[in-house]
Amino acid sequence: MRFVPFVALILLAGCTAPEVEPAPTPSPSSASELPEAEGPAGNLAGAGKDADWDTFVLPCEDKSKEPVIQQVVTADVTGDGIADALVARACESSTVEVFDGSSPAQRPWRIDQPLLSSPTAELRRPWVTGLEVKAGEIIIRANGHAIDDAAETCRKDRLVFAFKLAGTDFTQLRLENNPTGKCLPAG
Template structure:
């Protein structure tokens, strides 16, 4: 019985020293970040913008505010193919911080096939055509069949910037190199709508 126990212990020790498994202090594989999430390069060897996803550091890519005293802020990020090339593009709703009321949103679109280190914009930012009148504050974005649908709160002609009362829905489609509005709907609210 003792010899059987010795043989068993010997087998366990020999098996544990074969080097088949990783060493206890071995570093994590290169494809994982410190948080355990796959790195962008591991998902897409080309390092394209599509691999960055919704959780990327989009503050790096968006335009700065015209007023240097204002800071550009990302509101929402949505992925969807607006160019029709089969790769998800990134739609980034952004605004500028404001000490009173709010600053209207715009949506910058980045080509998902462009390199992550040098994101390429697609067309002029969406909502610039309605910004001066509707003063839209983006609340949602979707992409279906290359059509971008945007929901927002905004102001009518008799509303103040501190109390927007329009629930807005816009639809845009990329035509050549520019986004064209294909639809706009507005519903008036009795109460002020949230823009925070």
């Protein structure tokens, strides 16, 4: 009986299942199908500032120009605990597009219309110089034209816009205007 355990071990050693290699993880057919960076979960919050934003923002009205990404800020604007992306982009003037952080990185969802695209804001032709989120408010600093500047020679007003998301639409809370009397940089 002493040899039974030893024989059982020999028999068990030969009966182990062969090792199976794990199935390969599917990958996209080409790198051009994804933004330059994608979050590990595949959502926009993971891509954040590193995404290829010029492919997602609206094109310039003048089709001969490409949009320039001025600044990207990630912060929770929707209140769902996930960082959303605020993208300031410029053509002749600037707008800010807000993308839902829970949307897929390959096809981000734009929330409402771009900020600074109202007729009043467009008259000022704002050029974003700063972008931040404080207590759920989007604060946009920009250099802009005075409304009565018919010649539009240069941007002489320092502007501060404040917006807040109400449901699915942005509401402009305030606009502060600080005329400088001198030409300010457009960038």
